[in-house]
Amino acid sequence: MTSYAIISPDMLQIGDQFDRYQIQAHLAKGGMSDIYRAFDLVNKREVALKVPDPGMIGDPAQYERFQRELEVMKTLSHPAILHGLGSGKYNRMPYLVTEFVHGQSLRELIETRAPLPIDQAIDITLKIADGMAHCHDNGVIHRDLKPENIFITANGQPVIMDFGLALTKSAHRVTYSNLSATMGTPDYMAPEQVEGKRGDARTDVYALGTILYEMLAGKTPFTGDNNLAVMATHLNGTAPRLDRVQSNVTPQVAAIVARSLQRNPDARYQDMRAFVDALNHPETADLAILDQAPATKANQFWHSQAVQAIGISVLVMVVIVAVALVLQAIR
Template sequence: MPNPGDQVDHYVITRPLGRGGEAAVFQGQDLRTGRPVVLKFFDPTQLGEIAAYERFRREVTIGRLLRRPGIPAVLDVHEDAKPPYLVLEYMEGQSLRTILQESPRLPVPRALQIITNLAELIAYCHQQHVYHRDLKPENVLVDTDGSVRIIDFGIALLDGAPRVTWRGFSGLVGTPEYMAPEQIRGERGGPQTDVYALGVILYELLAGHPPYHSPNPLSTMYQHLNMTAEPLRKLRNDVPDHVAALVAKAMRRRKEERFADAGEFVAALAHPDQVDLSIVDRPDPPLSSPVSESLIKNPLVVLGLVAAGTAIAILLAEALLRR
């Protein structure tokens, strides 16, 4: 992988932005235009795997398809370079994660402004049959005027894209705190998957923490499937009833009970008088064998659940999942 100061073709790498299991991301400068860019270098050893290569090709296709301010455009593709890399539009803004670290609970109007702008971008993606599948504060940039940018479409899905072979438990895609139940159960995900993440993010903006969280990612996933999140109105009495109801609907465990897509979510934000307030008190049954919430706090119980959950997930995935 290159390092800051290196020149690759007509791009100079200026600073690292992040590194994951399949790619390293840097800010760079285009020497021809002088403008800043993002360079995403893919680990060539990973691209030898069908799933990783398919995600690379999918990211290229999606980047060329989506053309809207707030979504980084693919400017250049160097598939035959060593290592292969993409050149993406550089997006200004402060990470939403950084904002939450500085001020964990946002004022209600600001939280609604951010989530509305984010949901509008996701609604555009859904219109193009693109599903992000990894929405989280780290992948959202917020400018000083409140406008929002989405980054990292690395595991985004284009409707109709071919499936590739799933190769073990690590093939689950997403971040545990923001994963919808269907992702945890091994499904590919769709528009309702992003709706669930929008609900989780809005919950966090208002509560100061995600609805489900644990030091152990498998325990967090178990909570999504079985536990009941603390109601927003219990945590903050200044949260309007319609906002609490909107979050509750977006976070329903069964995807068919959520908003159908981000467009419906945006419409509900715009028309609070049409939000069904009764959903806050409606039961949302667990999706697997329930364990009492007092027991889940016991470390030995958690370890047992983690061990059992891991074994079941691996067996089911190896037998059934084909990505």
């Protein structure tokens, strides 16, 4: 077994010991950290160990995101929420420890089996929504719901992970992370996120509606040639009717999904429980919402203008973050 004076995730191999955890397998590598399956030598149990990239320690935004994740998980207790077990530092390197979930990511399930059967997709959505309602009750907005951040256990229970971009009721100021939150994967971002706003429970409703659409259609509702084009479509496009993309989807279910994907947050379900209620009672769906025309070439001009506006906004945010980091370094 090996221990290191300065830990780098790239150096951890099967059998290595990191603090009291013995590495069993490398599970995933993200933009800011590596995740391992490990064995807790003290408590004699299998866990997931999240170790940041060493370069992250000098990045205030990424470090804050890493630290926030465990603080959020400490406030939550729900079958659909990943359970945090603890945190620590080993040779100056912080780390997080969570339960180890056996199963596959929702991304893997979609890629191998989508379009999913309607009953299965709705069951997964209802369980995720119930977990997210628990988050919202505790003042936590996820803001990064996507199939990669949801695991499905062997018994079909979804488990929501990665609360690094979460907004909490105690977060009153705009941080570097808030700025960088608009620069992630755009497919599941609500229009207000594209505009750089903080978001609320309805932001998570939009993301979950996008996930449900993808599970049923096998593709996301908003597409484009690049990230900026996708973001622009969120701002001025309308998702194609789901019942016309997949003929086995009823107009009622299509209408429920369409409402969750409304550009104006006030026009969406106002919380996860309303979304759940609609899915449990599809006969009450307002089919008039399906009359909205999807984006066509007629609005390509406005689409191009939105792309330009988003590009400028992203550039401005990058400049702001860069200036802030320089000022911090000077201090």
